[in-house]
Amino acid sequence: MTADPLDLLGTxxxxxxxxxxxxxxxxxxxxxxxxxxxxxxxAVATGICAELTETDSVVSTYREHGHALARGVPLESLxxxxxxxxxxxSRGRGGSMHLFDRSRRFAGGNAVVAGGLxxxxxxxxxxxxxxxxxxxxxxxxDGAMAEGEFHEVLNLAVLWRLPLLLCCENNLYAxxxxxxxxxxxxxxxxxAASYGATAWPVDGMDAIAVNRAAAQAVDEIRGGSxxxxxxxxxxxxxxxxxxxxxxxxxxxxxxxxRERDPIELLAARLRADGSLDDDALxxxxxxxxxxxxxxxxxxxxxxxxxxxxxxxxxxxxxSTAAGSVR
Amino acid sequence: MKAKTVETTYxxxxxxxxxxxxxxxxxxxxxxxxxGSYGGCFAVSLGLLEEFGPERIRDxxxxxxxxxxxxxxxxxxxxxxxxxxxxxxxxxxxLDQIMNNAASLLHMSGGQYDVPVVIRMTxxxxxxxxxxxxxxxxxxxxxIPGLRIVTPAxxxxxxxxxxxxxxDPDPVLIFEHGSLYNLKGKLxxxxxxxxxxxxxxxxxxxxxxxxxxxxxxxRTLEAAEALDAEGxxxxxxxxxxxxxLDDATIIGSVRRTHRAVVVDEGWxxxxxxxxxxxxxxxxxxxxxxxxxxxxxxxxxxxxxAQQLEAAALPxxxxxxxxxxxxxx
Numbered sequence: 001m002t003a004d005p006l007d008l009l010g011t012x013x014x015x016x017x018x019x020x021x022x023x024x025x026x027x028x029x030x031x032x033x034x035x036x037x038x039x040x041x042x043a044v045a046t047g048i049c050a051e052l053t054e055t056d057s058v059v060s061t062y063r064e065h066g067h068a069l070a071r072g073v074p075l076e077s078l079x080x081x082x083x084x085x086x087x088x089x090s091r092g093r094g095g096s097m098h099l100f101d102r103s104r105r106f107a108g109g110n111a112v113v114a115g116g117l118x119x120x121x122x123x124x125x126x127x128x129x130x131x132x133x134x135x136x137x138x139x140x141x142d143g144a145m146a147e148g149e150f151h152e153v154l155n156l157a158v159l160w161r162l163p164l165l166l167c168c169e170n171n172l173y174a175x176x177x178x179x180x181x182x183x184x185x186x187x188x189x190x191x192a193a194s195y196g197a198t199a200w201p202v203d204g205m206d207a208i209a210v211n212r213a214a215a216q217a218v219d220e221i222r223g224g225s226x227x228x229x230x231x232x233x234x235x236x237x238x239x240x241x242x243x244x245x246x247x248x249x250x251x252x253x254x255x256x257x258r259e260r261d262p263i264e265l266l267a268a269r270l271r272a273d274g275s276l277d278d279d280a281l282x283x284x285x286x287x288x289x290x291x292x293x294x295x296x297x298x299x300x301x302x303x304x305x306x307x308x309x310x311x312x313x314x315x316x317x318x319s320t321a322a323g324s325v326r
Numbered sequence: 327m328k329a330k331t332v333e334t335t336y337x338x339x340x341x342x343x344x345x346x347x348x349x350x351x352x353x354x355x356x357x358x359x360x361x362g363s364y365g366g367c368f369a370v371s372l373g374l375l376e377e378f379g380p381e382r383i384r385d386x387x388x389x390x391x392x393x394x395x396x397x398x399x400x401x402x403x404x405x406x407x408x409x410x411x412x413x414x415x416x417x418x419x420x421l422d423q424i425m426n427n428a429a430s431l432l433h434m435s436g437g438q439y440d441v442p443v444v445i446r447m448t449x450x451x452x453x454x455x456x457x458x459x460x461x462x463x464x465x466x467x468x469x470i471p472g473l474r475i476v477t478p479a480x481x482x483x484x485x486x487x488x489x490x491x492x493x494d495p496d497p498v499l500i501f502e503h504g505s506l507y508n509l510k511g512k513l514x515x516x517x518x519x520x521x522x523x524x525x526x527x528x529x530x531x532x533x534x535x536x537x538x539x540x541x542x543x544x545r546t547l548e549a550a551e552a553l554d555a556e557g558x559x560x561x562x563x564x565x566x567x568x569x570x571l572d573d574a575t576i577i578g579s580v581r582r583t584h585r586a587v588v589v590d591e592g593w594x595x596x597x598x599x600x601x602x603x604x605x606x607x608x609x610x611x612x613x614x615x616x617x618x619x620x621x622x623x624x625x626x627x628x629x630x631a632q633q634l635e636a637a638a639l640p641x642x643x644x645x646x647x648x649x650x651x652x653x654x
Contacts, residue, residue: 057403091436100435107402108435112426118392119427122399122407129355129381129405149422152392159387313437314471316495320523321474324570 002215003050005270008207009281011050012042012263014288015066018075021292022065022082022096026242030300031082033095038066040205040237043262044169045070047210048137048230051218057105057127057136059120062097063236064109067139073101079295085302092305093313113174114140114147117166121153124162124227135221137165143174145191146182154227158196161226165217166192168229169204171236176248192229204234205260208269237261329514336509339484339517340370340502344408346518347492348378351406354492355382357393358410367412368448368507394420394445398428398497401443406492411447414463414501428497429472440495444488449477450503450541450591451639457627460635462591464501464540465598468568474498475568476522479506479543481513483566486520494522503541522567525575531561534585534649537576537602539565542589542640549645560649568598576602577609584615585652589640594622619648 019039025031038045041063049070052058060067068078073089081088081099090100097111107123110116120138127134144150145168157164170188172179179186192199198220202213210232217228235257239246246254270276311325334342347354356371362385365372375383386393390411397409411417417424424445431439451460468475474496478484484502491498528543529550538546543564550560563579565571580586586606590599599620606618624638 088436090434090438093436094434098434100438102435102438107399107439108431110427112422115395115422115426118395118423119399119402121392122396122401123403124399125396126400126403126405129400130403149391149395152387152389153395155387156389156392156396313433313435315474316432316440317437319474319494319496321496321570325471 001051002211005208005266006275008046008050008211009263009266009270009276010284010288011046011070012207012266013285014075014291015042015045015069016263017285017288017292018069018078019065021296023242025082025296033097034062035096035242036063036240037238038063038236040257040261041169041171041234042066043207043210043266044167044204044232044234045139047207048165048167048214050211051214052135052137055105055132055134057107057123057134059107059116059123059136059138060109061116061139061141062109062111064099065096068099068101068106071104071106073099073104073106075291075295076298077101079292080299080302083299083302084304085299086305087299087302114144114149116140117144117149117153120164121157121162124157124164125160128160128162133222135163135165135218137167139167139169141174142168142170142172142179142188143182144168145188146174154192154195154197154229157227161224163221164227165221166197166227166229168192168231169234170231171234173240173249175240176244178248189229189231192231197227197229198225199229199231201231201233204232205262205265207262207266329516331512332515333510334481334513335507336481336484337368337370337507339481339513340488341372341374343485343488344371344374345377347408347488348374348382351492353404353406354408355384355405356408356410357384357386357397359386359388359412361385361410366410368504370507371410390416390419391423395423395427397443397445398423398441401441402431402439407443408488408492409443409445411445413459414447414449415458415461417447424467424473424497425470429470432472432496441497442492442495443497444491444500445497446500446502448504449501450505451623451628451635452505452541454630454632454635456630460628462623464499464568465590465592467499468598472496473569474522475501476566477501477503477540477568479503479540479564479566481509481511482517483520485513485517487522489519490522498522501540505541523572525566525572526564527561527575527579528564529560529562531559531583533559533583534587534652535561535563535579535583536587536589536645536649537563537565538589539568540591542591545640545642546589546645549642549649552642552646553649558649571602571605573605573609577606580606580610581613584613587619587621587645587648587652589621589645591623591640593625594620595625597622616652616654619651621645621648
């Protein structure tokens, strides 16, 4: 099964508008911390998450707004988290890098590069041991493939044939270090295949291509193949974070990639085959823009967590250790 | 009527606890390096592979971070994993997962993700294993909010702490001292789960409180006997749980004896022993009749040669001398 391209377009637009407003809010000082934008990479989260079911799990990185939105975490709770409000999806304790929604099996943004991979391995192991047909999708970047944890996890996932979908978002830079400066061999899918995983590269700017690859991968995994590795070749249009002056790449390079904007690319294709016109696109855009605006208003009005609650959730409420925190 | 007892060892008590946990709850499984075919690096899990099979007695590659993280993930997903790490020095390869995931997920997610994982590992010196197999880093782990740290020093605790740890909704690290595996003694035949909230007074006394845990308990009790012979009555407190610390038992004892010595196999600077001394002065300053003393390991990477290793570790003599110093 693959997704309706119009739905993919709507999700990508929602992510784009959400993040554009976040950048504005950040510049105005209304939201703080780190802010890592996904602009340019929307096709990846969108195409992958569209193939996951409710019982599947997702593990993400610090650049996770797109994954959370594509997974269906409510926009309002995400925006409230950006504002650090108690109505946020992590009750204001996580922020942009640590969005969680257990009810949607969205097991968070892990802000240590590759740190989410062992956790995802365990989610897949837990499902497999309980005989559930679920898949765990784990997102990580090309930078994570230089970490030992990646290699440990891929080896184990193959060894135990675990239902793990490894989504490598190859955006060509580990923060500011170009891929050719971080990897001896840059054919990432080939390297993953050498561990015995099914692996192939995918055009990560093409939402339909990503979605088809995800459908095939998820099918194989549910059929018992063990882990599948997708190298999703993509690009972030904006700097690494709001602090990044973006000195390590040329304006020309960024401009060339912007010509393959995943939203423009899909919209053009849908216009060409007659399933989208300018009015419909404008209407979708207006709808998601209004949703984001409403979420911001709601988040601004939201309550702050009481400082007296600071030490909650260090230990479980049912634990005798809960009272020890000071 | 006297309860029926059995002769056992610390190792067998740990194994029996594992066996019981595996029998009682199908969500429980054991995972780690050489836990299966080899029988466990210290033979704790010997025979369990035959009894429970390779799914539940799961050998792993040498990938500490991946399999500890997998334990954390599987715990979140509804299992009750027991992860074995060969020694505390190797656990540093998994520190990212223990600190940044196990200890942080509940808070970072605003209370959504309990992490009911149990991680067991060997700790401590005394076997001439030198600087990469001998340290006592449980105090480092006790620094981390979100973890519970337990240190069985007796057969009862070796037998009983695991079951309680598995019922805990939060991550529990169990530190088994390498010198204790062959400890022999009598254990009640019906021994089972024990509390993991409280310290225990292992020997009552009036003149000084000796505070120890894990591998240091036996020699601290020996020091107490030696002190008794010279007319100083020592009370021995076994911490049992290093986080959260049981202040009430520690402070209660010091208020009675007015003197205290902390015996810690960890290094001195920035240590668990420092934390305990700080708590005593915060909570019992006006009850003290002398300075609180510490006996810790020398601040060197653990050496191999027997006499050097012995000199690096707290010994009965050094504990006795510290107790005497509290009298001024």
